[in-house]
Amino acid sequence: MTDVTxxxxxxxxxxxxxxxxxxxxxxxxxxAASLGAAELAAGLLRTxxxxxxxxxxxxxxSPPALVEAAIDLLGRAxxxxxxxxxxxVLLGAGTVLGVxxxxxxxxxxxxxxxxxxxxxxxxxxxxxxxxxTPVPVVVGAVAGALALALLLWSARRTFQPGRMGDxxxxxxxxxxxxxxxxxxxxxxxxxxxxxxxxxxxxSGSAGALGRVLPSLGxxxxxxxxxxxxxxxxxxxxPAATDLGIPGLPPFTTPNREFYRIDTALTVPRLDSxxxxxxxxxxxxxxxxxxxxxxxxxxLVEADITMTCVSNQVGGDLVGNTRWLGFPLAALLRRAGxxxxxxxxxxxxxxxxxxxxxxEVVMDGRDALLAVGMGGEPLPHAHxxxxxxxxxxxxxxxxxxKWVTDIKLTRFEDxxxxxxxxxxxxxxxxxxxSRVDVPAPLGRVGSGDVVLxxxxxxQRRGIDAVEVRVDEGEWRLAELAAVPGIDTWxxxxxxxxxxxxxxxxxxxxxxxxxxxxxxxxxxPIPDGATGxxxxxxxxx
Ligand SMILES: Nc1nc2c(c(=O)[nH]1)N[C@H]1C(S)=C(S)[C@@H](COP(=O)(O)O)O[C@H]1N2
Ligand SMILES: [Mo]
Numbered sequence: 001m002t003d004v005t006x007x008x009x010x011x012x013x014x015x016x017x018x019x020x021x022x023x024x025x026x027x028x029x030x031x032a033a034s035l036g037a038a039e040l041a042a043g044l045l046r047t048x049x050x051x052x053x054x055x056x057x058x059x060x061x062s063p064p065a066l067v068e069a070a071i072d073l074l075g076r077a078x079x080x081x082x083x084x085x086x087x088x089v090l091l092g093a094g095t096v097l098g099v100x101x102x103x104x105x106x107x108x109x110x111x112x113x114x115x116x117x118x119x120x121x122x123x124x125x126x127x128x129x130x131x132x133t134p135v136p137v138v139v140g141a142v143a144g145a146l147a148l149a150l151l152l153w154s155a156r157r158t159f160q161p162g163r164m165g166d167x168x169x170x171x172x173x174x175x176x177x178x179x180x181x182x183x184x185x186x187x188x189x190x191x192x193x194x195x196x197x198x199x200x201x202x203s204g205s206a207g208a209l210g211r212v213l214p215s216l217g218x219x220x221x222x223x224x225x226x227x228x229x230x231x232x233x234x235x236x237x238p239a240a241t242d243l244g245i246p247g248l249p250p251f252t253t254p255n256r257e258f259y260r261i262d263t264a265l266t267v268p269r270l271d272s273x274x275x276x277x278x279x280x281x282x283x284x285x286x287x288x289x290x291x292x293x294x295x296x297x298x299l300v301e302a303d304i305t306m307t308c309v310s311n312q313v314g315g316d317l318v319g320n321t322r323w324l325g326f327p328l329a330a331l332l333r334r335a336g337x338x339x340x341x342x343x344x345x346x347x348x349x350x351x352x353x354x355x356x357x358x359e360v361v362m363d364g365r366d367a368l369l370a371v372g373m374g375g376e377p378l379p380h381a382h383x384x385x386x387x388x389x390x391x392x393x394x395x396x397x398x399x400x401k402w403v404t405d406i407k408l409t410r411f412e413d414x415x416x417x418x419x420x421x422x423x424x425x426x427x428x429x430x431x432x433s434r435v436d437v438p439a440p441l442g443r444v445g446s447g448d449v450v451l452x453x454x455x456x457x458q459r460r461g462i463d464a465v466e467v468r469v470d471e472g473e474w475r476l477a478e479l480a481a482v483p484g485i486d487t488w489x490x491x492x493x494x495x496x497x498x499x500x501x502x503x504x505x506x507x508x509x510x511x512x513x514x515x516x517x518x519x520x521x522x523p524i525p526d527g528a529t530g531x532x533x534x535x536x537x538x539x
Contacts, residue, residue: 020099022159022192026151027098029199030108031090033147034115036203036210038140043210045132046271048350050140051090053123055082055265056350067421083265090115101152108148116141125351147199154195220271222384225291225377230324231298237322240481243490245452247437251480251490253319255374260381261308261317261395263417264350268402272385277369281345281407284336291385294371297326302366302391305456305488307429309394310523314434314532318456320487323389324372328361331369332408337362341408345416346388346400354400355416356390357426358408365391365459366486369403391486392459394427394527424526431457431516432528433465433491433508438536446499446538451477452492453532457510461485464509467493470502477506485511497538505533 035051042049059067059082070081093111101108119137218224242251249257272291280286301324308317332344337358344356361367367390371378378384383401390398396418407414411425419425433455438444451469455462461482466474480490495504509515520530 018159019102022155023099023102024095025098025192025196026101026148026155027094027096027108028091029151029196029203030098030101030112030144030148031094032203032207033199034112034140034144035087035090036205036207037143038119038136039210040206040213041136041139041210043213045135046269046274047132047136048123049210049266050119050123050137051083051086052265054086054119056263057122057125058082058086059263059265101148102155105148105152108152109145112141112144112148115144143203147203151192151195151199154192158189158192220273222272222377222380225272225385227324227372227377228295228299230301232300234301234303234322234483237303237483238481241483241490243452243480243492245437245450245490245492247439247442248452248490249436249454251320251487252374253321255321255376255379255382258319258321258373258379258382259308259317261310262401263352264402267380268348268350269380270349270385270402275385275404277386277404277406279331279335279406279408281409282338282341283332283408284338285334287335291371294326294369294386299324299326299371300366300368302368302389302486303483304366304368304389304391304486305458306389306395306399307432307456307458309396309423309427309527311432311528312523313432313520313528313530314534318454318488321374323366323368323370325368325370325386325389328367328369328388328390329364331406332358332361335408337408340410343409343411343414345407345409345414346403347405347407348400349402349404352400353416354388354397355411355414355419355425356388356393356398357411360390360393360398367391367398392428394429396423397425397427423524427526429456429458430527430529431455431460431462431508431510431514433462433506433516434532435467435504435506435534438504438534440534441536443537443539446497448494449497449536449538450492450494451504452490453506454488454490455506455508456488457508457514458486460510460512460514462489462508463511463513465489465491465506466509467491467495467504467506469495469497469504471505474507499538501535501537503533503535505531507531 038050097108097111116137119140120134123133123137237251276288276290278286278288301322303320303322305318305320311317342358344358344361346354346356368388369386370389371386373379373382378387383403387401387403388399433453435451435453437450437452451467455465462479465477465479467477468474475493477491477493482489507516516531517529518531521528
């Protein structure tokens with residue numbers, strides 16, 4: 001390659017420029033063929049995409065501060081950015097390998113072997129129980145090698161030196177300078193361009209097909225899962241739970257609007273016929289159940305408001321719905337929890353872990369292995385086909401989506417995902433309230449202004465909500481009805497204001513008599529405190 005380096009310093013001769021261009025195309029398309037075939041295999045087998053698995057590994061291996069900074073900076077786009085970054089690195093490496101492979105094909109094949117090794121190292125630890133896991137990586141590597149062989153063959157044929165007017169034999173000419181043809185030699189670019197376009201089209205279609213396959217219905221898909229009714233269904237919610245005030249979120253959050261928080265790079269799309277849950281660890285009778293067994297058991301319904309520990313004061317990482325599921329306590333009793341097992345360690349299909357205190361699961365609250373949400377099977381984004389829901393605890397210590405494994409263990413022996421990253425081990429939801437109406441810096445008419453919002457203190461219930469305008473006297477707000485102590489409650493108050501800028505501040509008191517403090521603390525490690533205050537403008 002020394003000749004390239006010296007020659008490219010000056011004006012790049014056409015043949016070197018051509019070598020770089022053709023080599024880059026060969027490399028890019030080899031990577032495209034690998035990724036396309038790997039995605040297709042992953043889609044057919046419903047197993048992990050290697051790119052996503054590499055992304056997961058990057059996230060797991062990154063310092064928590066970096067992960068949090070990325071989430072802060074990029075918000076929901078963090079996952080897209082990471083996956084695009086990995087693909088960009090692969091394509092970049094591909095161009096370099098492609099140029100090298102024109103001269104020494106072995107360099108290209110060796111590069112593919114390195115990609116495959118990295119891919120295997122990323123996917124294997126995630127799903128060690130699924131024998132299909134390594135298949136997409138192997139299929140990708142083989143497809144990449146075939147595409148590379150085809151493209152190199154086509155490049156040589158198309159740009160073969162020694163054709164037309166070259167006095168040397170083709171073999172000698174090639175030895176002198178592979179692809180060293182001028183514009184007057186070789187049969188033109190057509191052959192190579194056609195091959196390249198063919199490889200691109202096939203890889204692109206394979207990749208796209210692999211991505212859509214898992215959502216295409218069929219047995220085990222979400223659309224074919226029929227949920228049985230609860231053994232003892234709850235009455236419909238009283239109309240008085242919802243004040244129906246414009247700008248105030250409805251009492252029951254529609255599934256599509258339910259906040260989503262998880263570490264998954266792409267939404268896992270599980271197949272209910274292949275789902276199993278293993279209950280094991282410090283138990284007398286470990287067992288495994290599948291979806292048919294779970295749906296044949298006596299399911300219960302519960303209205304539960306779920307909250308994320310990362311929710312800032314006034315934030316919207318909170319939602320309320322009616323869940324359908326099987327009581328976790330009964331599941332644990334079936335296994336027979338041994339004394340000393342103070343932690344229910346749950347693991348999702350994608351390897352995320354969560355630790356819930358055993359005593360909380362067993363204390364009689366509606367801790368569920370949920371299969372239904374808002375009258376439907378769980379949406380994929382919310383844990384289809386089964387997740388945990390435990391009222392009164394933040395989601396990161398209780399609400400494992402895509403749950404496939406429950407192990408009884410001790411907090412001192414095993415640390416779940418977020419505890420390893422500086423978050424609390426025990427995290428009951430803190431008493432909180434929010435102003436939804438008026439919206440921040442919203443404009444309202446002067447005179448009587450409606451103030452409204454929500455408050456929550458799951459497992460305790462809300463006793464009172466007070467508001468004050470412009471730092472004046474605290475006044476009691478009116479509370480809507482609630483079906484129990486595990487949901488949020490809507491509140492409303494009215495006030496007369498002069499034109500101009502005003503503030504409204506809210507504080508809730510829970511049923512233990514505890515009033516929300518004004519002290520502001522950050523979400524980490526166990527949830528934010530402070531009171532929500534909104535500025536609005538009366539006209
Ligand atoms: N598998 C898995 N389950 C998970 C998480 C996760 O990262 N992975 N995040 C938890 C957190 S932090 C919260 S707040 C809730 C959010 O549930 P939702 O996305 O259905 O609202 O899911 C919990 N369950
Ligand atoms: Mo969360």
